[in-house]
Amino acid sequence: MNISRRQFIVGTAAAGGGLALGIGLPLDAAAQASAPTQAPGEINAWVVIKPDSTCVIRIARAEMGQGTHTGLAQLVAEELECDWKKVTIEPITPHANLARDRVWKDMSTGGSRGIRGSNDYVRQGGAAARLMLMQAAATQLNCGVGELTVADGVITQAATGRRVSYGEVAADAAKLTPPDPKSIKLKNPRQWKVAGKPMKRLDTAPKVNGTHPFAIDLKLPGMMNAAIKQSPVFGGKVKSFDAAAIASRPGVKGAVKVSDTAVAVVADTWWHAKTALDALPIVWDEGENAKQSSATIAARLKDGLTSSETFFAYRADGDANKTLSGAKKKLDATYSTPFLSHACMEPMNCTVRITADKAEAWTATQNAEASMAALAAVSGLPLEKCETYNHGLGGGFGRRGGPQDFVRQAASIAKQFPGTPVKLIWSREEDIQHDYYRPISQCRLQAALSDKGDLEALAIRISGQSINAYMAPGNIKDGKDSRQVQGMYTEAGDAQFGYTVPNLLIEYAMRNTHVPVGPWRGVNTNQNAVYLECFIEECARAAGKDSFEFRRAMLRDHPKHLGVLEAVAKAGDWGKPLPKGTYRGIAQFMGYGSYVAATAEVSVSPKGEVKVHRMVLATNCGHAVNPATIAAQVEGSVAYGFDHLLNEITIENGRVKETNFHMYTPARLYQLPRVETVIVPTYDFWGGVGEPTICVTAPAVLNAVFAATGKPVRTLPIKHAGLTLI
Amino acid sequence: MVELDINGRASQVDVEGDTPLLWVLREQVGLTGTKYGCGVAQCGACTVHIDGAPTRSCSFPVSAAVGKKIVTIEGLSPDSTHPIQKAWVALDVPQCGYCQSGQVMAAVALLKEHPKPTDAQIDAAMSNICRCGTYQRIRAAIHLAAGDDQGPGSVIHMEGA
Numbered sequence: 001m002n003i004s005r006r007q008f009i010v011g012t013a014a015a016g017g018g019l020a021l022g023i024g025l026p027l028d029a030a031a032q033a034s035a036p037t038q039a040p041g042e043i044n045a046w047v048v049i050k051p052d053s054t055c056v057i058r059i060a061r062a063e064m065g066q067g068t069h070t071g072l073a074q075l076v077a078e079e080l081e082c083d084w085k086k087v088t089i090e091p092i093t094p095h096a097n098l099a100r101d102r103v104w105k106d107m108s109t110g111g112s113r114g115i116r117g118s119n120d121y122v123r124q125g126g127a128a129a130r131l132m133l134m135q136a137a138a139t140q141l142n143c144g145v146g147e148l149t150v151a152d153g154v155i156t157q158a159a160t161g162r163r164v165s166y167g168e169v170a171a172d173a174a175k176l177t178p179p180d181p182k183s184i185k186l187k188n189p190r191q192w193k194v195a196g197k198p199m200k201r202l203d204t205a206p207k208v209n210g211t212h213p214f215a216i217d218l219k220l221p222g223m224m225n226a227a228i229k230q231s232p233v234f235g236g237k238v239k240s241f242d243a244a245a246i247a248s249r250p251g252v253k254g255a256v257k258v259s260d261t262a263v264a265v266v267a268d269t270w271w272h273a274k275t276a277l278d279a280l281p282i283v284w285d286e287g288e289n290a291k292q293s294s295a296t297i298a299a300r301l302k303d304g305l306t307s308s309e310t311f312f313a314y315r316a317d318g319d320a321n322k323t324l325s326g327a328k329k330k331l332d333a334t335y336s337t338p339f340l341s342h343a344c345m346e347p348m349n350c351t352v353r354i355t356a357d358k359a360e361a362w363t364a365t366q367n368a369e370a371s372m373a374a375l376a377a378v379s380g381l382p383l384e385k386c387e388t389y390n391h392g393l394g395g396g397f398g399r400r401g402g403p404q405d406f407v408r409q410a411a412s413i414a415k416q417f418p419g420t421p422v423k424l425i426w427s428r429e430e431d432i433q434h435d436y437y438r439p440i441s442q443c444r445l446q447a448a449l450s451d452k453g454d455l456e457a458l459a460i461r462i463s464g465q466s467i468n469a470y471m472a473p474g475n476i477k478d479g480k481d482s483r484q485v486q487g488m489y490t491e492a493g494d495a496q497f498g499y500t501v502p503n504l505l506i507e508y509a510m511r512n513t514h515v516p517v518g519p520w521r522g523v524n525t526n527q528n529a530v531y532l533e534c535f536i537e538e539c540a541r542a543a544g545k546d547s548f549e550f551r552r553a554m555l556r557d558h559p560k561h562l563g564v565l566e567a568v569a570k571a572g573d574w575g576k577p578l579p580k581g582t583y584r585g586i587a588q589f590m591g592y593g594s595y596v597a598a599t600a601e602v603s604v605s606p607k608g609e610v611k612v613h614r615m616v617l618a619t620n621c622g623h624a625v626n627p628a629t630i631a632a633q634v635e636g637s638v639a640y641g642f643d644h645l646l647n648e649i650t651i652e653n654g655r656v657k658e659t660n661f662h663m664y665t666p667a668r669l670y671q672l673p674r675v676e677t678v679i680v681p682t683y684d685f686w687g688g689v690g691e692p693t694i695c696v697t698a699p700a701v702l703n704a705v706f707a708a709t710g711k712p713v714r715t716l717p718i719k720h721a722g723l724t725l726i
Numbered sequence: 727m728v729e730l731d732i733n734g735r736a737s738q739v740d741v742e743g744d745t746p747l748l749w750v751l752r753e754q755v756g757l758t759g760t761k762y763g764c765g766v767a768q769c770g771a772c773t774v775h776i777d778g779a780p781t782r783s784c785s786f787p788v789s790a791a792v793g794k795k796i797v798t799i800e801g802l803s804p805d806s807t808h809p810i811q812k813a814w815v816a817l818d819v820p821q822c823g824y825c826q827s828g829q830v831m832a833a834v835a836l837l838k839e840h841p842k843p844t845d846a847q848i849d850a851a852m853s854n855i856c857r858c859g860t861y862q863r864i865r866a867a868i869h870l871a872a873g874d875d876q877g878p879g880s881v882i883h884m885e886g887a
Contacts, residue, residue: 065822065858198882200818207823208814208830209806210759210799214823217758225753250742271749345763345771345824345857394761394824395857428764571883624884631880632821632863639859661768661855669861670849676881 046125053167060104064396067629068114079126112592112688136173198628215391225270233654290654304463304509311509318503323457327448338648340438346394350410353421364393366401374404378411398519436518439465443531453543457503486524498561499554522694525591533587533699572599572616585703594687598696602704618678621687631677641697642667733801743789759799770854773828780835799827813871821858
């Protein structure tokens with residue numbers, strides 16, 4: 001991405017390519033912001049070497065459990081040739097990034113881009129530092145650079161055996177002119193020693209003894225705490241509230257309006273603030289949206305499935321409708337998937353302190369630059385007087401990227417208590433009821449099968465809410481929101497449709513609702529994979545063909561799609577006998593630059609109890625920087641993907657009905673199968689890892705359920721089909 | 727004023743008796759390793775031990791904790807060497823880490839009751855929610871801590887390398 005020097009563009013951390021919030025702030029802030037003092041031993045922006053050869057690697061992307069800090073450090077260390085055992089990591093702040101002309105580039109962390117989006121420049125940073133350290137060593141040893149070798153941060157002159165450590169030459173190296181980036185040759189990934197290996201995470205120790213400093217744990221001198229209640233109906237406003245009614249409660253400092261849509265109570269402790277807020281009489285102006293419900297929304301989406309107007313034909317190969325009308329064997333099915341909540345384990349929170357000339361925010365964010373921009377906008381202070389300190393996130397999943405609502409609210413509250421730090425914590429109820437939800441959609445799919453059982457025509461019409469329309473309308477060109485067909489793209493590289501079908505129609509009918517929506521780990525690939533892969537299963541069965549062979553034949557023109565399907569079939573023992581009552585399902589898809597496929601082994605009791613025994617998930621992410629992290633992400637994507645089986649957010653009287661984890665029930669340990677991760681890297685591209693495999697989780701399970709019961713599940717979650725997950 | 731026995735030390739706190747123990751630990755005592763996740767005893771992020779029993783402190787009034795021994799994640803071991811903590815580190819269990827204090831406390835209580843837990847016993851005891859989905863490694867780490875090493879948790883087939 002080419003970023004103009006005059007614009008501080010803040011992309012969203014929105015988990016998804018092509019989404020940009022575009023807070024464009026023309027400013028001279030880069031020049032005005034005070035540049036932080038260069039740390040001693042700073043070789044370049046990415047690498048600081050201490051006298052004892054400890055290597056501090058700076059990281060711009062956010063860590064929310066996905067392991068990107070460790071992976072990025074591996075990439076820098078690989079080129080740096082330092083001692084991996086002496087590596088520590090240091091996050092940078094958006095203020096520092098701005099002050100140094102965005103030398104660390106994009107801080108936004110989403111769309112599975114942490115590694116694939118920054119691998120080139122972080123490796124360049126490691127390599128440049130190595131070259132400078134080698135040059136400094138050559139000067140110190142009075143020899144040519146070509147006479148030196150380096151391993152584990154120790155530089156050796158082969159002829160004499162003389163050695164110097166990185167720590168001994170760091171001060172000299174820091175004074176050298178950096179090499180021309182064009183002169184740097186990066187290693188062939190097949191020769192990696194630190195990257196490409198299942199290195200241990202660098203951030204585990206403080207996560208097993210309670211010392212990892214989450215934003216919600218922050219304590220500042222004189223800090224007050226705030227609890228917030230937002231209009232239960234989306235779009236509603238605060239009409240009035242009776243602050244006097246709670247003024248005498250213990251610890252209460254005041255009740256304040258937060259924009260027009262929320263009320264916060266500020267108190268000495270959060271528990272005092274929360275209980276006082278519960279007792280605070282608030283009158284809401286609920287507005288027109290109070291008439292909306294899941295039923296009204298479903299009707300609107302249903303209209304989009306058949307409407308001859310206001311839809312967008314994304315792709316039309318051949319003539320699917322004509323083929324369908326003349327076909328002897330036809331299939332026609334409608335699927336639906338609900339709103340889902342992110343439900344990060346750490347509830348939304350942010351601490352803000354605003355003085356006359358400085359605004360600071362401590363939070364958990366997928367985009368610290370967007371947080372700082374939100375702080376600047378609400379505080380009224382220019383960016384160069386703002387700073388954001390990002391903490392390790394207690395879950396992100398796309399929730400903590402674009403909206404930055406928690407930062408804006410905390411800033412709005414803190415502005416009303418100048419000089420006092422105020423920590424805003426959302427209750428779980430607020431978190432479930434005021435999310436930026438995975439949007440709702442329905443999909444009608446029609447197929448024509450030839451006498452031989454080949455798929456001659458496929459028509460797909462998705463009707464549902466658009467994330468772009470809610471968060472980034474500028475991304476919709478001429479009413480064409482191609483992002484909604486993610487995973488069915490025509491072009492190669494990101495989320496390509498893998499099947500070859502002679503007559504193929506893919507359409508999207510935008511049907512928006514009043515419910516806020518946003519990227520939810522995996523975004524549109526999740527729903528689109530359910531639609532496509534469950535319907536392909538219906539077609540395979542109608543054609544009397546094996547589920548794997550049916551897909552395999554249609555993937556003939558897309559070898560990478562085919563490659564992971566074959567890998568998962570092999571590792572997943574496709575075609576081999578199973579215990580009586582256990583059935584297999586299979587699915588494939590593409591998202592975030594990676595190719596994925598899954599098998600699931602499932603049994604279903606007569607009472608409709610679904611037990612998933614084993615899942616095998618294959619991924620081709622091009623280069624595999626840390627196989628252990630990839631496995632952790634794949635295992636996690638099964639648990640998160642199970643939301644499709646288990647959960648929905650429903651709307652009653654304009655508001656969310658579900659309130660907490662007894663109604664929105666994330667998968668628990670007993671419900672998870674044994675998960676096996678198959679990594680089939682082809683070493684010729686950089687794909688994402690955090691999101692891609694989620695989308696094949698639900699369809700692989702649902703296809704196995706279909707095999708077990710003989711009935712397709714078309715409406716999620718599975719309780720609507722009389723099924724439970726045990 | 728209420729006197730509590732937390733991690734073997736007496737702590738005096740000035741709070742209303744119906745305040746949940748979780749918020750007393752976090753806001754009065756300064757022990758923030760115990761986490762708020764739901765407030766309704768569903769997710770288990772707030773799990774502590776009260777007289778040895780795993781307890782969801784978000785729904786446990788501080789008045790009921792008087793005279794009992796409270797152990798939080800900070801009091802589990804002075805140097806993070808409890809067998810469960812060592813197994814968690816050995817298998818790199820945590821992802822974001824937010825739920826892990828509660829997971830660790832639940833697992834420690836499980837091992838006290840069942841030193842060699844079966845998978846069914848792990849299923850029953852480990853009802854804490856983890857949104858990152860670290861469950862598979864949690865199961866493997868519990869087996870490892872119990873001296874019943876069943877492998878690393880993650881099963882990885884690396885092909886074409």
